[in-house]
Amino acid sequence: EHVANQIAAGEVIERPSSVVKELVENSLDAGSSRIAVTVEEGGLQLIRVTDNGSGIETDDCEVAFYRHATSKIGSGKDLFQIRTLGFRGEALPSIAAVAKVNCVTASSADGLGRKLVIEGGTVRSFQETAASRGTDMAVKELFYNTPARLKYMKTIQTELGHISDYLYRSAMAHPHVAFTLKHNGNVLLQTLGNGDLRQVVAAVYGTTVAKAMLPVKAEDADYTLGGYISRPDMTRSNRQGITIVMNGRTIRNYAVSNAILNAYHTLLPINRFPVVALHIGMDPELVDVNVHPAKLEVRFSKEQELVRLVEEQLRAVLRGEVL
Ligand code: ADP
Ligand code: MG
Numbered sequence: 502e503h504v505a506n507q508i509a510a511g512e513v514i515e516r517p518s519s520v521v522k523e524l525v526e527n528s529l530d531a532g533s534s535r536i537a538v539t540v541e542e543g544g545l546q547l548i549r550v551t552d553n554g555s556g557i558e559t560d561d562c563e564v565a566f567y568r569h570a571t572s573k574i575g576s577g578k579d580l581f582q583i584r585t586l587g588f589r590g591e592a593l594p595s596i597a598a599v600a601k602v603n604c605v606t607a608s609s610a611d612g613l614g615r616k617l618v619i620e621g622g623t624v625r626s627f628q629e630t631a632a633s634r635g636t637d638m639a640v641k642e643l644f645y646n647t648p649a650r651l652k653y654m655k656t657i658q659t660e661l662g663h664i665s666d667y668l669y670r671s672a673m674a675h676p677h678v679a680f681t682l683k684h685n686g687n688v689l690l691q692t693l694g695n696g697d698l699r700q701v702v703a704a705v706y707g708t709t710v711a712k713a714m715l716p717v718k719a720e721d722a723d724y725t726l727g728g729y730i731s732r733p734d735m736t737r738s739n740r741q742g743i744t745i746v747m748n749g750r751t752i753r754n755y756a757v758s759n760a761i762l763n764a765y766h767t768l769l770p771i772n773r774f775p776v777v778a779l780h781i782g783m784d785p786e787l788v789d790v791n792v793h794p795a796k797l798e799v800r801f802s803k804e805q806e807l808v809r810l811v812e813e814q815l816r817a818v819l820r821g822e823v824l
Contacts, residue, residue, distance in 0.1 A: 513595040516654060517544025517643055518663035520600070523592035524638050525671055528552035529678065529749075531636065534694055537681045538668060543660030545643055545651075553635040556608035562617050563627060566593045566602075596640055598622040599647050603639040607632040621646045665689055666741070669705045673778045674746040676701050702729060702778055706742070710735055710776055717779065719814040724807055725782035726814055730761075731775045733768045733819060742776035748785060753798045757781070760808045764815035781807070 514520060521538060528536045531554025541547040557565055568591060596602060597619040607614030614632025618625040644651040654660060661684055672680045672692045679694030692704050703711035714729035728746070743761060745752050757779075765775050789800040801807055 513591050514599060514643075516663060517548060517660045518667050520544065520548050520596055520640050520643060521550070521664050522667050523596065524548070524550035524640070525668070527592065527638075528554055528636065529671075529675060531555040533635065533678065535679045538664075538683070540661065540664060540682070540684045542685070543654075543657035544664055545654060545657070545660065547639065547641050548643070549637070549639040551635070551637045553633075556614070556634050556636055557604075557606040558608045559615055562604070562606065562615050563624065566597050566617070566619055566624075568594045594622070599650070600643045600645065601641040603641070604636065605630060605632050606636040607634050610634045670744045670746075670751040672701050672705065673698065673744045674749055674751050674780075698728060698778060698780075702776070706776055714776070714778075715818050717814055717818055719810060721806070721810055723783060723787060723803055724810055725780075726810065727780040727782070728778045730777045730779070730815060730818060733765065733775075736765075736769060736773040736775055738772065738774070740774040742774060744778045745781065746779065747781045747788065747799065748783065750799075754801070754804075755798075756804050756808050757811055760811040761815060764812050764819060767816065768819060779811070781811075783807075 513523070517540070521540070521544065525536060525538065528550060531552060533552035533554035535553045537549075537551045539547065539549040539551075598621065601620045602618070604617045604619070605614055606617075610633070612631055612633065614630050615627065616630040616632075617627045644654070665682060665684075668680060668682045668690055672678070672690060676692070676698045677694055677696045678692075680690060680692045681688065682690040690704055692701050699711050699714060702714055710731065713732045713735040715732060717726050717728050717730055719726040731742070740758075740762070743758060745754060745757055745761075747754075761775070761777055761779065765773075769775075783801070787802045789802070
């Protein structure tokens, strides 16, 4: 079991940002409206994710750290209609296998919770504690017992870059959730969680960019589009400013990114790139999320239709036809 967890950890937990991603997805799945992320030394010293979500029931605390202990799949059929972000039950055991984890969680508002300490996959203690409803996961000394993995870690700035990139995109995917990110005591992101995507764009890219964003709104029989795209004069020299959100998940999809760039590159030189926060809504049955374990690159069953809709809409907005 220990070995299995360490092997799984090698696949799921590649670097500090993988831990942040898994913990934040759990907080989102738990219906949190506030998620605070605190990181030290690029996440190698500490990653702490605190939420105000459902919490974990006392009887489920230890179980949550066993392999495949997901509470999120009722039947095999559900695999094809995944609405929550996590569904494999691998993240917590993988993280606990390669770090020192303190989990404080409470599933009711009566002030009583549980504290579970796990180090390298071994439960050190499990006891009652005072806690408000929600979950507080502190992951310390990541890869302390897997020195070979630790050696592959890049500089603190690089690891932090992966973490902030993930959180910026998460915040843009979930404007109704108030996110904070702190690194070594400095606040790097703070969103209000009031549902205003433009405010999130301002928190990530600054107010000048946010003011120059144009709204997108469109739908056809299968897809809805929303979000913001930058005016053609507010561009960047790299394509990192493109965020695609599908049913609340940030995704990568080559065809959709290409459609976005095509729309811009009829107006812009090909070495300039937009800032885009595009929300796509669709029937979950038309998506194949399980293409890659990291669940980022997804496929759609009516991809050409989506590509056409995205390209046409963005062109129209950029030409000022839909303002
Ligand atoms: P998965 O998310 O794939 O179900 P995880 O290993 O990430 O698997 O989590 C295991 C279980 O622990 C989840 O199914 C959920 O029931 C519980 N859990 C983990 N984190 C939280 C959280 N922040 N709030 C509430 N429940 C949580
Ligand atoms: Mg999960």
